[in-house]
Each structure stands twice: as C-alpha cells, then as structure tokens.
Amino acid sequence: MAVKKGRELTLTWGGTKIGNITDISLSVDGETINISDFDSGEWNDKLAGRKDWTMDVSVFHNPEDDTVQGTLESDMFTQGRSDDVSFGPETPQTDDVNYDGTVIMSNFSVDASGADEAVTASFSFEGNGSLTRNVAT
Secondary structure: OOOOOHHHEEEEEOOEEOOOEEEEEEEEEEEEEEOOOHHHOOOOOEEEEEEEEEEEEEEEOOOOHHHOHHHHHHHHOOOOOEEEEEEEEOOOOOOOEEEEEEEEEEEEEEEOOOOOOOOEEEEEEEEEEEEEEEEOO
C-alpha cells in the first residue's frame, strides 16, 4: 500500500460512512503466555496468546443523519451498540489495506472546550471477535 493521507481513509458503521472524522486510531494487541519452567534458565519461554483490538474515533460533533453520528449516539444509549465496522481507503487501489470486524461501542463523549472552538465528540470501540485484514487486488 502506498502512503496515504489521513483524509483518504474512511470508517463505516453498519455499512454507512461516518462523517466529520478528525482522527482515527486502530490498535491490535497480542497476549503472551509464559511457559517458563526450571529448564528455561535465565530467559522466559513464551507462546503467542489471544489477540484483541480497539478503535478510537474523534469527530467534529454533528449528529445529523448524513454523518451517522446521530445513529452512533442513539446506539450508545440502547442495547444495540454493536455493529460491523470497516476502516480503510474510500477508493481502494491495488495493494491498499482495509480492516473489517465487529465492534461494541464502549464509550461516547462530547467536548465543548472553548467559546470559539468547534464542539467535538469521540467514540471508542472494542473488537468483538476477529479483525480481518484485506488487501485490494
């Protein structure tokens, strides 16, 4: 994948693009399992364990229907705060990478930090199951 500008990437919630994004962060963590015993000597022996992933998204607060933010906010206040997400280039080209998975929204916040500042909002998502890495052909 060629180097991309941040504005070339999109995030969808339930198949619909989230608007007014200013920042997206995707983090994948892998656990390790310590299997050291008396024969391991001075160094630990480990096995790869389970993986986990999270996403954090910041937006200019605009809960209009065409930005999907209103849907996200509403979903946070109901039991239906889980959906499929897709993150990657809006118009993928050969070798571009896209990530797909199912998340549970774990946090929603609104910040009005100054009289002359735009109101922002942020959403945090926790992966629910696997995250798939797809390469465009």
